[in-house]
Amino acid sequence: MNSGFKRAGTRIWLLFADASMKKKLIVVFLFLITLPLTLTSFISYQNYSRSMQENTETYVLGTTSELLDKLDNYIMDIKRISALPLFMEEMQAKLTQPGRSFDKLRTVELSILSINNIKQDTTSVYIIDNYDELYYNLKTDGVRNDIRDNIPYFRQLAKEADGLPVLLPVQEVEYSSGSKDYVFSVVREIRDAASITPIGIIVFDTSVNVMAKTVNELDAITKGKSMILDQQNHIVYDSDRSYITQNNERWPFLNRLQGKQGSFEVDWEGEPYICTYMTSDKTEWKMVSLIPMKEVTAKAKLNRNVTILATLAITGFALLVSIVISHFLTKPLSKMSKIMKQVQAGNLNVRLHVRYADEVGLLGKHFNQMVGRIEELIGEVTDSRLLKKEAEMRALQSQINPHFIYNTLETIRMMAELNDDEQVAAMTYNLGQMLRYSLTRGNETGTVQSELEHLEHYLYLQNMRFNDKFALKMDVPPELLRTPMLKLVLQPIVENSIYHGYEKYGGSGEIGVSAYQLGTDIFFILSDDGVGMSKELVDKLNDRFDKIIYEQGTGRGIGLQNVNERIKLHYGKEYGLRVESHFGKGTKVIMKIRSSS
Structure with missing residues (x-):
């Protein structure tokens, strides 16, 4: 029997829960108005009847006496x-x-x-x-x-x-x-x-x-x-x-x-x-x-009947008022529901007209902000995809000529070995390894170790070119070597250091590469003891890195900016590059990536 009551109660609750907000408000209004009124009327009738009975008994006993x-x-x-x-x-x-x-x-x-x-x-x-x-x-x-x-x-x-x-x-x-x-x-x-x-x-x-x-x-x-x-x-x-x-x-x-x-x-x-x-x-x-x-009880019944009529009249009035109030309360929600269906269908140009500053108005305001934010996020995702495609295109464009050169260099290296020219063969080998690493398609990532090896091949060729002017000092924990990371991000930074820190001024120096892990993040610090940069230039570069501002043309920071864009597209906006430098005291580039990509 209890289970039957429980099932019936559950069905009633589900009917109420599935009803529209307007119907719920009407039911709640009627319940809150009629229940106290009915209880008050019932208690009043009972007390009045009892009082009439007691008064009648007292009066009759007095008269009888x-x-x-x-x-x-x-x-x-x-x-x-x-x-x-x-x-x-x-x-x-x-x-x-x-x-x-x-x-x-x-x-x-x-x-x-x-x-x-x-x-x-x-x-x-x-x-x-x-x-x-x-x-x-x-x-x-x-x-x-x-x-x-x-x-x-x-x-x-x-x-x-x-x-x-x-x-x-x-x-x-x-x-x-x-x-x-x-x-x-x-x-x-x-x-x-x-x-x-x-x-x-x-x-x-x-x-x-x-x-x-x-x-x-x-x-x-x-x-x-x-x-x-x-x-x-x-x-x-x-x-x-x-x-x-x-x-x-x-x-x-x-x-x-x-x-x-x-x-x-x-x-x-x-x-x-x-x-x-x-x-x-x-x-x-x-x-x-x-x-x-x-x-x-005649008078009590008369009073009860009048109370019942008054209760019915008040209930009818309360029903009318509750319908009106629930209509005005749920009308903005109904409009919001219709607009949400339009947004669900893909129309993001709709907005809810907010007239009042109540909870519904606040909800409408937040809804409008949410739709606006969705538009912004879609725009950002579209822009990110375009930037990624553009970066891939630029990378592809930069890979077309080296691919042809790679095949040619392999032929040259084989001829140099046949002629016992080991130096030419070594240069050709390192250049070929670089091109092979950069030309590998279908996989954006390598490991920390492969990225460091690519950097070593690059510096070998630069030292052959500039008579061993650059020393490479690496301090990377062994446990990080097998960690996956985005390819071709360290070499452009070192190339930027050689070109802007040493080559323009004919100097030589030491390039350092160190790394450490903090939680799920890995930090690479690439430093040089070159000429450094002014504070204005450092601030400008860092501002570009934060806002992903890409400027066409040549100039300092284009290679770094491309690396920064690729890191953010791959790992997220909170990752990327940061430059620290003082004029005449060298430059330090800090790269932040995620350990599990």
Whole structure:
């Protein structure tokens, strides 16, 4: 499974990586804008919903407390009213009398009437004396049919309470008129004021309709349903009046009503609700409120929908802005890509028009510089090839006549040996070796040893010509002798020294050749003790060597310049010749080449 996710992630990344820069910028802009906005909206919705839920629970619990206090006060008023017979001496005197006389009936019922008028909502008040005589005042259509059957039960409850009022659970009663109602009752003993002995009981029946106003007020606030439970968790009253007197078996969540108050989420009749409850300290009745979750989160959902619309609007605007911005950002890159294709096709005359000094503009500037540099390098390579061809042509031209002469000299040498003229034969031999070395085609390079041998042949002929005026002193390490090097570079330098340092002035001297290796570079130092050169001429020669300036015509430095050009063409621009000289103190030519050519 992890590998599947990994492959999917890789494919998505490749799709993104292969996309154009414009598409990447649009995706990045949308991601950076919509992700924080979406997360912020989600967190805001969650916090707002939670806050609304908490505030609703707090408010409903506060309202429930107020309504429960009203109900408690109503019941406490009935309990207090139930103590009034203790202060009605005339009624107490009549209740102690046996029988049911007219005078007794009138006195007791007038007392009941006065008691019943204290609370307008009281349904009925019943008084039963110790002789089971029943007296009452009703605000219903008739007497409850089970009143006499319940007298023993009422007496037992009143007796166990020892003079205190007893609150009974809700009961369904039927009246003599045939109508039915649900009532809760308060029962209390009536005691003689003098002897404190029981002389009867008083029963208050109150319709649960007195709770309708309280429950309706709560329902109007919560937009849900409410119910009141007694001490045994029997339903005293509910919003629909459908479950009065039923126990909590129908709704298991009522078993969670622990403690004085609280709230929790519950699923009731297929809908999510918040259940809040509060328990009365006086009656131990519980007022329960079921608040529909949809009502609690209605404003939060409205806020969420507005946020979603705002998010979509901002996302659309961000998409438009990102398209515009990415277009302007990638337009120079697109132009550069097209120009690069033209350069790739060989058109080096194109340039990118740079308008701004940002990173793209800087890139365009460097691109233009790069194309210009490529043009320069191509020009330099072309010039180098032309120079090389020209140098080869000059070398070829210089080899045509010596080649003819070489064959002729071989004939002369053979004739000199036949005539026993060893000196002529030696001169002819050395000249022939020189010509053979220089005329070898197809290979530009020889070895250090072959180059030194060629130099020795040349000096032998010069000494034969000038009566041994020149001495050759060589100091080359043996390990360098087999090193490959460009041919015909030492002899022109020595020839230049003989011609300009000695021959013009008829002098003689010593020519030195030394070499050493430094890293991958080899340095040859060719020195003479001739007349030397002025500083101006030295500077001019070195400047020519650095810039590869070739001047047509004759004059000092032409041979050296040709050697310098060949070295640079073969080894690179950092190699070549360098002249050191002082007038009257000789000349030193330093040649730098690479050891592995």
